[in-house]
Amino acid sequence: MNLSSTNVHRPGTIRSSAGPRSTRPKAPAVRARKLVPFAFVSPTLALITLLTVVPILMVAGYSFMDNVIVEPNPVFVGFANYVKVLSDPTFLTALGNTFVFITLSTVVHLVLGLAFALLLNTPLLGNVTKAIFRVIYILPWLFTIAVIAIVWRLMLDPSGVVNYLLGTFGIQGADWLSTPETALGSVTFINIWSGYPFFMISLLAALQGVPTVLHEAARVDGAGWWQRFLYVTLPHIRPVIISMAVLDLIWTSQQFALIWMTTGGGPLNATEVVSTYTYKQAFSNFDFSTASAAAVIVLLLTMALAFFYVRQQKVRD
Amino acid sequence: MSRTRGRGRRILSAVGIASAAALAISGCSGSPSGGASAGGDVTLEFAQWWEPELPQGSLASLIDQFQKENPHIKVKLLSSPFSSDQQQMVADAASGQLPDVLGLDGAWVSDFAKQGAIADLSPLLKADNFSEDQLASEVKVNGKAYMIPAVNFVYPLFVNNDLLKQAGVDTVPSTRGEFLDAAKKISALGGNVKGWALPLDTAVPNGIQNDVMSWVWASGGSMLKDGEPDVTNAQVKSGVDYVKSLYDANVLAPGALTMKEQDKVEKFTNGQVGMVIDSLAHISLIKKNNPKLNFTIAAVPSEDGYTGKRGIPYASWGVGVSAKSEHKAEAAKLVEFLMSKDTNAQLSTLANGFPGNKTATPDFSKSDPLFKQAFDIYQAGYPANEFVGLPKSDQLQRTFDENLQKTLTGSQSVDQTLSTVQSAWKSIF
Numbered sequence: 001m002n003l004s005s006t007n008v009h010r011p012g013t014i015r016s017s018a019g020p021r022s023t024r025p026k027a028p029a030v031r032a033r034k035l036v037p038f039a040f041v042s043p044t045l046a047l048i049t050l051l052t053v054v055p056i057l058m059v060a061g062y063s064f065m066d067n068v069i070v071e072p073n074p075v076f077v078g079f080a081n082y083v084k085v086l087s088d089p090t091f092l093t094a095l096g097n098t099f100v101f102i103t104l105s106t107v108v109h110l111v112l113g114l115a116f117a118l119l120l121n122t123p124l125l126g127n128v129t130k131a132i133f134r135v136i137y138i139l140p141w142l143f144t145i146a147v148i149a150i151v152w153r154l155m156l157d158p159s160g161v162v163n164y165l166l167g168t169f170g171i172q173g174a175d176w177l178s179t180p181e182t183a184l185g186s187v188t189f190i191n192i193w194s195g196y197p198f199f200m201i202s203l204l205a206a207l208q209g210v211p212t213v214l215h216e217a218a219r220v221d222g223a224g225w226w227q228r229f230l231y232v233t234l235p236h237i238r239p240v241i242i243s244m245a246v247l248d249l250i251w252t253s254q255q256f257a258l259i260w261m262t263t264g265g266g267p268l269n270a271t272e273v274v275s276t277y278t279y280k281q282a283f284s285n286f287d288f289s290t291a292s293a294a295a296v297i298v299l300l301l302t303m304a305l306a307f308f309y310v311r312q313q314k315v316r317d
Numbered sequence: 318m319s320r321t322r323g324r325g326r327r328i329l330s331a332v333g334i335a336s337a338a339a340l341a342i343s344g345c346s347g348s349p350s351g352g353a354s355a356g357g358d359v360t361l362e363f364a365q366w367w368e369p370e371l372p373q374g375s376l377a378s379l380i381d382q383f384q385k386e387n388p389h390i391k392v393k394l395l396s397s398p399f400s401s402d403q404q405q406m407v408a409d410a411a412s413g414q415l416p417d418v419l420g421l422d423g424a425w426v427s428d429f430a431k432q433g434a435i436a437d438l439s440p441l442l443k444a445d446n447f448s449e450d451q452l453a454s455e456v457k458v459n460g461k462a463y464m465i466p467a468v469n470f471v472y473p474l475f476v477n478n479d480l481l482k483q484a485g486v487d488t489v490p491s492t493r494g495e496f497l498d499a500a501k502k503i504s505a506l507g508g509n510v511k512g513w514a515l516p517l518d519t520a521v522p523n524g525i526q527n528d529v530m531s532w533v534w535a536s537g538g539s540m541l542k543d544g545e546p547d548v549t550n551a552q553v554k555s556g557v558d559y560v561k562s563l564y565d566a567n568v569l570a571p572g573a574l575t576m577k578e579q580d581k582v583e584k585f586t587n588g589q590v591g592m593v594i595d596s597l598a599h600i601s602l603i604k605k606n607n608p609k610l611n612f613t614i615a616a617v618p619s620e621d622g623y624t625g626k627r628g629i630p631y632a633s634w635g636v637g638v639s640a641k642s643e644h645k646a647e648a649a650k651l652v653e654f655l656m657s658k659d660t661n662a663q664l665s666t667l668a669n670g671f672p673g674n675k676t677a678t679p680d681f682s683k684s685d686p687l688f689k690q691a692f693d694i695y696q697a698g699y700p701a702n703e704f705v706g707l708p709k710s711d712q713l714q715r716t717f718d719e720n721l722q723k724t725l726t727g728s729q730s731v732d733q734t735l736s737t738v739q740s741a742w743k744s745i746f
Contacts, residue, residue, distance in 0.1 A: 069407070069411040070407070070410075070411070070428060070431075070432050071432070072432065072433060153580075157572060157580075158570075158571035158572045159509045159571070159589065175571050175572050175574075177572065177575050178571070178572040178573065178574040178575040178576065179574075180574075180726070183575070260520055262575075263518075263520075263575045264518045264519050264520025264521070264575065264577075265519055265520065266517075266518065266519040266520075266574055266575050266719075266722070267517075267519075267574035267575055267722055267726075268574070268719065268722050268723065268726070269719070276520075280715070283403075283404055283407075284709075284711040284712060284715065285709055285711070285712045286407065286428055286709060
């Protein structure tokens with residue numbers, strides 16, 4: 001029996017080719033056949049339920065209870081934990097810092113990634129030169145966050161390489177990570193350094209997909225480099241740019257390890273972000289209910305970004 | 318068709334089995350705490366972070382000795398690094414799955430005790446006629462002993478002899494005045510060298526107990542009164558004023574506000590800092606990383622004119638028993654074994670720490686001479702760490718840390734800092 005050919009060629013007459021005996025198949029067989037697709041997806045559904053849905057529901061439940069986990073008999077307290085979190089000046093500072101951190105990171109990731117991708121896509125350089133620069137540009141992305149944090153802590157140390165180099169040019173260095181005025185900028189810089197290659201690679205792939213004939217036609221019509229970039233290149237890579245930007249906003253908002261290992265949220269909360277705030281509430285203060293409320297707020301904010309991402313993907317499709 | 322149906326059933330069965338397996342793997346498969354009994358034997362679980370920090374096989378060898386002495390008790394060692402141990406314990410306590418015997422840090426005790434996760438040790442030890450008089454200390458909450466410090470690691474003053482000599486200072490500072498003077502002279506040497514390092518990173522805010530409150534305890538001061546916060550008293554104010562005077566004199570290694578403990582050790586090891594208050598446990602590390610470093614240790618300087626006993630900060634490897642253990646009597650036997658004179662001396666020697674049993678004497682014959690020197694300092698003073706046994710110890714220190722940073726950067730006076738900390742601590746107690 002060739003089900004696929006039957007379905008494709010004669011829609012609406014699916015059962016006709018199966019012969020008279022199969023026009024009224026036995027009920028158990030039909031039920032079993034209907035269940036097969038569900039059976040195929042059931043392991044995935046089970047895992048998603050166990051590993052994602054259940055933990056999210058548990059955390060959401062915790063956020064309405066009075067100090068769960070450490071209290072043997074927690075009681076329902078409604079939105080009290082949400083009120084506590086949203087009226088905590090440190091959380092509001094963390095929200096502001098997170099906004100600055102993710103916005104700056106994403107914008108500069110995009111600009112740097114696009115600039116390097118354009119450089120690597122230029123016909124002016126030979127293939128060997130391009131390959132060498134590709135390796136150099138992608139290096140930051142190959143390090144793990146722990147290595148990046150240690151390397152930059154050493155480099156930005158008041159007695160480190162950066163201040164030494166600045167000193168050789170007669171510029172006074174700073175305590176980059178331990179001064180409130182420079183700390184957030186410094187961790188954002190480190191995050192930009194470690195993340196731009198992913199943008200670069202993705203945009204380079206998109207650039208290589210732009211048809212050459214369009215550029216040639218535009219050139220014949222008298223368009224300059226900037227006009228070709230604006231009216232030929234950019235429209236072609238716009239979907240990739242938007243997808244990457246939304247994904248980067250989501251990923252950067254979850255950045256924890258880099259900040260924890262470089263500044264720990266200090267000095268004076270200058271680099272406190274929602275992830276470090278939540279961690280401190282949970283594993284330092286053992287206030288799991290407040291941490292859960294903060295986590296749910298972050299989840300809702302991230303879901304808003306995810307919504308834009310999904311909508312953008314649907315538009316593309 | 319029947320073949321199709323048969324295949325469908327097989328697929329369904331296979332998928333069902335796969336789902337069940339996935340559920341089983343993903344789901345909880347924990348067993349209740351306390352070992353299974355087989356043939357009258359009892360198996361105890363002993364969770365700790367000590368084994369990875371001791372010479373390989375040494376803790377297992379002590380446990381073998383215990384098992385020989387108590388043939389009906391088997392001990393299963395559950396070892397993990399210190400950094401992950403606390404989180405594991407919190408999760409275990411929440412699910413009522415704490416192992417029978419636990420390695421404890423003093424900072425965890427209050428929260429676990431209030432949670433009802435750990436047992437009062439006194440009745441267990443009394444039932445076995447183990448005298449608590451031989452113990453150097455016990456960590457109590459509401460009058461009940463929940464943890465016994467098995468090995469103590471003190472935090473003396475480490476001094477770089479060469480830098481001190483270059484700075485023209487003949488003797489190791491013993492008072493705050495001498496320390497400030499020495500720190501200024503060392504900082505005046507230039508070339509990125511500073512007199513002292515103060516790690517105030519808020520991710521792990523233990524710089525407050527080790528590097529700030531140590532000045533208060535060294536002069537016999539206290540931050541508590543009748544078990545309640547008392548950080549606005551004259552002794553604490555004097556200590557914080559002193560730390561600020563060091564900061565204002567520009568004798569601190571730069572980057573103090575986000576400096577971590579390991580940065581402090583590195584800077585001392587590299588000769589960038591002349592003096593630090595540090596764990597005795599770091600002697601070997603410093604000597605390994607810079608064998609040429611000429612340094613010594615001394616008691617933390619006290620207020621000028623102070624003649625009383627000096628409190629010396631310490632951290633402990635503590636031991637406790639799960640309140641949910643089904644084998645508390647056997648667990649108490651293991652605690653008694655670890656705290657007995659001979660075993661405790663062996664454990665301390667292996668850990669390069671000081672014994673929790675007052676009658677035990679560690680063997681320094683194969684150790685660095687500095688350990689013997691530190692033991693003399695330890696015996697001349699008294700172990701002081703008032704954060705041990707307090708609720709949410711990390712949070713208390715972080716609150717102090719954040720406010721101290723405001724004082725050091727000039728946005729808040731010392732008095733404002735102490736009164737803010739006092740109110741914040743009161744709300745936690």
